[in-house]
Amino acid sequence: MEVIRKDPIIFVIGCTGTGKSDLGVAIAKKYNGEVISADSMQIYEGLDIATNKITAEEAEGIPHHLMSFVDAATARYNIHQFRQQGLKIVEEIRQRGRIPVVVGGTAYYVESLLFEENIIETPGSKGDLEEVEELDKLSNMELHRRLEEIDPESARLVHPNNRTRVLRAIEVYRLTGKRKSEFLREQKESNGSGDLGGRLRFSESLVLSLDASKEVLSERLNLRVEKMKKMGLKKELEEYYDKNREKLINREHFGVLQCIGLKEFIPYLELSVERRLTTEGERLFEKGCEDVKLHTRQYARRQRNWVNSRFVRRQEIREVPSLKKLDTSDKNTFIAEGMRIVDEWMAGRDFKERASFCFIPNDDVEAENSEDANMTRHCEVCGILVAGTRNWYAFPCKTVLAMTTISV
Numbered sequence: 001m002e003v004i005r006k007d008p009i010i011f012v013i014g015c016t017g018t019g020k021s022d023l024g025v026a027i028a029k030k031y032n033g034e035v036i037s038a039d040s041m042q043i044y045e046g047l048d049i050a051t052n053k054i055t056a057e058e059a060e061g062i063p064h065h066l067m068s069f070v071d072a073a074t075a076r077y078n079i080h081q082f083r084q085q086g087l088k089i090v091e092e093i094r095q096r097g098r099i100p101v102v103v104g105g106t107a108y109y110v111e112s113l114l115f116e117e118n119i120i121e122t123p124g125s126k127g128d129l130e131e132v133e134e135l136d137k138l139s140n141m142e143l144h145r146r147l148e149e150i151d152p153e154s155a156r157l158v159h160p161n162n163r164t165r166v167l168r169a170i171e172v173y174r175l176t177g178k179r180k181s182e183f184l185r186e187q188k189e190s191n192g193s194g195d196l197g198g199r200l201r202f203s204e205s206l207v208l209s210l211d212a213s214k215e216v217l218s219e220r221l222n223l224r225v226e227k228m229k230k231m232g233l234k235k236e237l238e239e240y241y242d243k244n245r246e247k248l249i250n251r252e253h254f255g256v257l258q259c260i261g262l263k264e265f266i267p268y269l270e271l272s273v274e275r276r277l278t279t280e281g282e283r284l285f286e287k288g289c290e291d292v293k294l295h296t297r298q299y300a301r302r303q304r305n306w307v308n309s310r311f312v313r314r315q316e317i318r319e320v321p322s323l324k325k326l327d328t329s330d331k332n333t334f335i336a337e338g339m340r341i342v343d344e345w346m347a348g349r350d351f352k353e354r355a356s357f358c359f360i361p362n363d364d365v366e367a368e369n370s371e372d373a374n375m376t377r378h379c380e381v382c383g384i385l386v387a388g389t390r391n392w393y394a395f396p397c398k399t400v401l402a403m404t405t406i407s408v
Helices: 020-030 079-095 107-114 129-137 140-150 163-176 180-191 214-231 233-248 263-269 279-312 334-346 363-369 389-393
Strands: 009-014 033-037 099-103 205-211 322-327 376-379 384-387 403-405
Touching: 009 020, 009 107, 009 279, 020 033, 020 099, 020 205, 020 334, 033 079, 079 099, 079 107, 107 279, 140 163, 163 180, 205 334, 214 233, 214 279, 233 263, 263 279, 322 334
Parallel strands: 009 099, 009 205, 033 099, 205 322
Antiparallel strands: 376 384, 376 403
């Protein structure tokens, strides 16, 4: 099949356990490509088993970029750094006459490469170091109250436990003197549609969104964790933590300790070497394994919702790349099907995914696209904060009349 794309770039995204790495390698092998990882858990040095990094054997000689390059002592590696490095690598790959293949499930990493003007620019300096250290010492609720004081509109759209987003909103104001909510309002107005800003960065871009049935993903995840244990997960975690213990002190909210695959095992790793060998140690390690499964399933749901919200539902009001869903439930056929899609796209065919891809009732679409879609609400009876319109209406508390929007 003839290739007519001049400057193609291919994104392979989707839930954890859908086979993104395998398909990325297959595409790169056929079309003389190199892989750029867009996975926030795999940027850190070490923890190859815990974060499920592709092995040299699995990579089959294909270069992989932006993996294992951030030290454990780095408290914050931000989206600006990723975008800057990622775009530089895209250009370098093209200069070598090869095709960039971006593989990963970290939503904001992928969007930072796909779209222009979708990130608020701030000065490179972090500003007053003492102020940064002061913020780091605050609890999640104290930090959220600080945001309420300077930018109440942004505060009502982010859950207090989403520390990274809260810190980012405070940082925007601290470094620019302008509220994040003001930047977003201006962006929507300049975009004209009142929706997400940012034009497509690459005119010839394909997004392959991988997914699989819930049952298949659950089974794959269980098998993956068992495989990780056999590959030496416990030893890897112990050696990594013991080596970096001092670097990781008081960093529970930042950096590598946010990664699924490490944070779940902290109670076990904090034990002495002798206590790790006891029944208590074994129980805590096994609990960590179960928590990894739980958190990965939760993360997979967020990944799926992101694709639906940012691409599928907004195809009529936002410039989006050529988009095609790929069901990877059958591990024996999905690579061939994925390659067929890529072949057709490289030959000039464009894809537009149907709204039925959302897997979410149509009644929810309007709510999710509204300005209040991410609003945090408070149940006065339960005392629980609920982030997002869909979560709010699905909230199990029956005393709906007692619920009010969180005060700002």
